[in-house]
Amino acid sequence: MSLVELAREVRENAYAPYSHFKVGAAVRGKSGAVYRGVNVENVAYPEGTCAEAGAIAAMVAAGETELVEVAVIADSPTPVPPCGGCRQKLAEFGRAETPVTLATTSGARLDTTIGELLPGRFDASHMDNA
Template sequence: MDLLQAARDVRENAYAPYSNFKVGAAIRAASGTVYTGCNVENVAYPEGTCAEAGAIAAMVAAGETRLTEVLVIADSPTPVPPCGGCRQKLVEFGGPEVRLTMCTLDGATQEMTLAEILPGRFDPSHMDRA
């Protein structure tokens, strides 16, 4: 399945009555299955859900815990990166080499790895005790 088309399609379902900023995300799991998510706002801001978090939740709900590719799309003049919280969520389930593609509706793209988008990330090794 094409990640770009999947993210474009799910973006249309975003619930963004406050910001009017719809975001779609698609992730490919290790099995090859594509999971999608869109942002869901709430009047009790910031209690909404980001598109990336929704896609991860769908993947985990299906029983998978490893992602191999990520694509995010929004109607913006430049490609929009995931927020800090979503960066940490993405690295929880994807290795540092996983490719993240950020897109605009007009076709602009930017690619980075998860290591590049979140250098110095917090990981389980930080919780090890000597």
């Protein structure tokens, strides 16, 4: 099963009783293992969790700290990019050239990279003198 298909499958488990906007994400760690996440809403909106953050948390909980591929899917007219916070989270664990596939449930796709999603990113190299 492709990373997009795995994200599509897990998307059904999203907890989105307020927006009804379910998002699924899957990331492939350097080991080849796949970790998935969904958006989890909360009645206090800022307390929710994005699908990408959930997938990254699952990867880190499994002991991996590098992702090599990302897929995100939602029921939207066009592919939905990660929010700003999730772009930074992806940049923390992936390289600029790491492929990211953004997809819709109707089959539209946008293939990009972490570097294209977050140009001029802040990364660990900025902390070399700290």
